[in-house]
Amino acid sequence: MTESQGKEIVEADAALGGEQIGQRTGMFGSNGSGDTSGYGGLVAPKVFPGAATRPYGGWFDTVADALGDLVERVVIHRGEVTFHVPRGSLYAAMEKLRNDPALRFEFSAGVSGVHYPDDAGRELHAVYSLLSMSYNRRIRVETTCPDGDPHLPSTVALYPTHDWHEREAWDFFGLIFDGHPALARIQMPDDWPGHPQRKDYPLGGIPVEYKGGTVPPPDQRRSYN
Structure with a gap:
């Protein structure tokens, strides 16, 4: 979704009494760890229905x-x-x-x-x-x-x-x-620190070993931004 398309959605929802509370970038809207989904260019408004x-x-x-x-x-x-x-x-x-x-x-x-x-x-x-x-x-x-x-x-x-x-x-x-x-x-x-499904929670993790191979935590993988 481009920025202009997002603006059109916001204007349409506003006409129906919707409320925009922000803007999401990337696939999941996470911050601080790089986007590893390949969708870092997505921009979408956060709009509540009216x-x-x-x-x-x-x-x-x-x-x-x-x-x-x-x-x-x-x-x-x-x-x-x-x-x-x-x-x-x-x-x-x-x-x-x-x-x-x-x-x-x-x-x-x-x-x-x-x-x-x-x-x-x-x-x-x-x-x-x-x-x-x-x-x-x-x-x-x-x-x-x-x-x-x-x-x-x-x-x-x-x-x-x-x-x-x-x-x-x-x-x-x-x-x-x-x-x-x-x-x-x-x-x-x-003893886990924080609450991991909050949007402000860092997108980190622990290494995962599978059949002799190791998958690093998300914050250590390649960023596509």
Whole structure:
């Protein structure tokens, strides 16, 4: 994607109420270690879809009405709905979604961490994918917190499988889930420094030996920039 094509995308999304929070270069947007993918010339805008306006359509309005003031904004993108809630309202919103007889989002597919270094004041996002098996409906719930205060309420009491999902989000992104029964690393060693799926994490590594050959860490490989 060229810079002019990226500008066209930004202008088109802005016309739809989108919000640009920065620009990604290369395949993965990593910094400080050289691009080894061969796609170092790619330039793409980081654009959030804009908020939807009522009526949202069908059962989307039913869920929005039930959540009421717990929701900051509703985003509908590519036929999928995301309810953005402030972190202070996260637990109440998730409890409502699970327990309300008209909603019954009984199943959570997990907690996904996302890091947007350019999204000032809300650099860390947590995304919850919920399914109502009773009504065959799928939604996302998204909340944010700043790098300097990465605390969110734990929802393990509502969805017990979040015990593992919150530990993984802490391990890879540094999100701290207050009230978690045993927040600890789940993939990386206990003494591992930092959180390796953050965008500002150095793209380093350890040598890998395979059938007598050695693959160096990414930061020691040839750069294609």
